[in-house]
Amino acid sequence: MTPNPTGPQNGPGIEARRAMMALCAEAGRSELEAAVARLGAPAAEDLRPPETGLVMAEGRIGGDGRPFHFGEVSVTRAAIRLPDGSTGFAYHLGRDRTKARLAAILDALWQDSARRAGVEAALAGAAARTEAARRQAARRTAATRVEFLTVARGED
Amino acid sequence: MYVAVKGGEAAIDNAHRLLAEARRGDPAVPELSVAQIRAQMALLVDRVMTEGSLYDPDLAALALKQARGDVVEAVFLVRAYRTTLPRFGASVPVDTGVMAVERRVSATFKDLPGGQVLGPTFDYTHRLIDFALAAEGEVQAAAEAEPRDDAGHCPRVTDLLARDGLIEAAPPDDGTPPGDLTREPVDYPADRALRLQALARGDEGFVLGLAYSTQRGYGRTHPFVGEIRVGEVAVDFVPEELGFPVPLGRVRLTECQMVNQFKGSGAAPPQFTRGYGLAFGQSERKAMAMALVDRALRAEELGEPVASPAQDQEFVLAHCDSLQATGFVEHLKLPHYVDFQAELELVRRLRAEFERKSEPVEMQEAAE
Structure with missing residues (x-):
């Protein structure tokens, strides 16, 4: 298998890979631990030791105009290589190095089309x-939907 | 000039030990956990993240615990921590238009596509102390309802007005990278992007006071809240080694679109103008104040007289940062013995001269 079959050079896989990455970012560390354990992932070596840093978040003036820097977010990244040479990456909000490394392992496994379904099943929970x-959350928000009425004054 | 002093090591160590004990408080009372602060002092955590200019709720909660609840001290800790970290880069600009809305209100239109949702708000509460909260108890579960079909799609109020050309467009993205005041010192005049960065991390009290001053007549802008929305948005970042936007996770933001007094000329028909606010977490007061001051600071651009503090960008930007302000104010309490000795000397000399000159002439003669 090639090390990074869904790299930037072939676009269609990117959305699916992004969805998996978003799920790992949102999942808890214990959920990723359980998924990696269930998959019996081989020992991974660090391409780069997990590291916490900053990403400057950009907003847009008026929501849709020129960008501006509105504040940083803490981000932890990890990059690993599996014994078969495949590589995986993770960038997550927060400072959990263990979690980022687990996500990088899952990213490497997911890119192997033979293991993709297994990874997705392990993360289904x-x-x-x-x-x-x-x-x-959407249902709770919906219960606070409000209809304001303007009270007519005089003859209007 | 500040001249350093030394000494007092034992007293300083002991003061810090005393601080640790004072921070803990009565040992008979259970200790606060960071998770409790994060969950139950959520708006305070949001404020520390906003003014600390770092989105990390656990870190902000820990800073608050360390700072004994002192917001500015917690902001100081967060800002100091960020200086120890490398910068990976800048995110893809977040899209607040697709925010998962938890709260959205408009003071300009009652019927909005997507609807108005109050979410968790203090608005319309009676502001009576709830003594029941002093006792522990179960909380009634929040009500639920099926979201309506349009709930997932909440266009900006400004987009609705823009359709008919009734409001100015946001300044277009011309590809110029925005300035970053954490990297280069601010040069005046600062452009709007840089001003918004400064306001976003500015002290809520200071920005609120300035915003209020515009309402009281010091740079009036005739504002309406077009929309406030609170909710989560995804943050994407493009790492060099991957070359595509990687989803980092979701952050909660508050956005305020202020719709302000209109302006027209012989050449252009009248249009409403805008002010913009954006803050981490649920920080409505801050986002609103920021939007008001953003609009006030556009006075020159919009051909209005610049006569009030909130319109003076050097005044606003140079003084809105709580950490800079506290640094300069609080340094006054550190030992200034050498400085003060010099002043003391000078005052004594001037007084001696004054006394000599004011002695009656005969007395002086008699003395001689």
């Missing part, structure tokens, strides 16, 4: 949990 949380 986390996906269901985050989706349920999102749905519940």
Whole structure:
């Protein structure tokens, strides 16, 4: 297998890989630990030791105009190589190095088309949990939807 | 000039030990955990993240614990921590238009596509102390309802007005990278992007006071809240080694679109103008104040007289940072013995001269 079959050179896989990365970013460390354990992932070596740093978040003036820097976010990144030479990467909000490294392992495994379904199955619980949380949040928000009425004055 | 002093090591060590004990407080009372601060002092955590200019709720909660709840001290700790970290780069600009809205209100239109949702708000509470909170107890579960079909799509109020050309467009993205005041000192005049960065991390009290001053007539802008929205947005970052936007996770933001007095000329029909605010977490007061001051600072651009403090960018930007302000104010309490000795000497000499000159002439003669 090639080390990085869904690299930037072939676009269609990127959205699926991004979705998996977003799920790992949102999942808890214990969920990623369970997924890696379940997959029986081989020992990974660090391409770069997990590292915490900053990303400057940009907003846009008026929401859709020229960008501006509105503040930094803490980010932890990890890059690993599996014994077969495949590589995986992770960039997550926060400072959890262990979690970022686990996500990088899952990223490497996911890129192997033979293991992709297994990775997705191992993360299905986390996906269901985050989706349920999102749905519940939306339902709670919906219960606060308000209809304001203007009170007519005089003859108007 | 400040001349350093030395000594007092034992007293300083002991003062810090005393601080640790004072921070802990009565040992008979359970200790606060960082998770408790994060969850139950959430708006305070949001404020420390906003003014610390670093989104990391656990770190902000820990800073608050270390600072005994002192916001400016916690901001200091967060800012100091960030200087120890490398910068990986800048994010893809976040898209607040696709925010997962938890709260969205408009003071300009009652019927909005996507609807208005109050979310968790203090608005419309009676502001009566709830003594029931002094006792521990179960909280009634929040109500739930099926979201309506349009709930997932909340266009900006400014987009609705822009359709008919009734409001000015946001300044277009011309590809110029925005300035970064954490990298280079601010040069005046500062452009709007740099001003917004400074306001975003500015002290809430200071920015709020300035915003209020514009309402009271010191640089009036006739504002309406077009929209406030609170919710999570995804943050993407393009690492060099990957070359595509990697989702870092989601951050909660508050955005305020202020719709302000209109302006027209012989050449252009009248249009509403805008002010913009954006803050980490649920920080509505800050986002609103920021939007008001953003608009006030556009006075020159919009051909308005610059006569009030909130319109004076050097005054606003140079003084809105709580850390800079506290640094300069609080350094006054550090030993200034050498400085003060010099002043003391000078005052004594001047007084001696004054006394000599004011002695009656006969007395002087008698003395001689």
